[in-house]
Amino acid sequence: EVQVLESGGGLVQPGGSLRLSCAVSGFTISSYAMTWVRQAPGKGLEWVSAITGSGGSTYYADSVKGRFTISRDNSKNTLYLQMNSLRAEDTAVYYCAKDNSGSYLGPIDYWGQGTLVTVSS
């Protein structure tokens, strides 16, 4: 059974940093593209970043490029999102998701439960 579990969310001051983790089971993380999607309060889904399975190419939305870094630890079957220089507009629930492709992106076929990140002083 595929399971995706995020952790690491919380309250952080503007300009601060936070690292989200996503522990998965039921599949090998290096075999599939993985994606971070966020949802601001009362808003729709926004793609944030993705990493392909084979090759580990990384991609970012313009809104987070240069501030966020996606990575993975294959030995721990865990995905990460390092978030630096956080802004109020980064406040959202962050979802970790599995894509159903390996070498390329999309579509998402499993979602985690999400972790809330609040950026506020």
Add this chain to the structure above:
Amino acid sequence: QPVLTQSSSASASLGSSVKLTCTLSSGHSNYIIAWHQQQPGKAPRYLMKLEDSGSYNKGSGVPDRFSGSSSGADRYLTISNLQFGDEADYYCETWTANTQVFGGGTKLTVL
């Protein structure tokens, strides 16, 4: 990159059917999309992948009441025999070599 357009809201009566639309932007009418359901207060759930041919593959456990179809740049999600539990936000998703894109979502109300 492609843009996905969805109506902000839709409503239909209990036991009836509803057809939700996701429209691909010009030049992207052959793109494959996915449909996701997000019930109130919950994480999204994958429903199906839908090709421009109208062929679709549903996720595990998705009821037979959910089906997909396509026409030109439009991708449809049809839900038959509506239940109160179908009241949710529905998002379409597509992707390119280096990005993923979501539509704005349709809020479905079951009357």
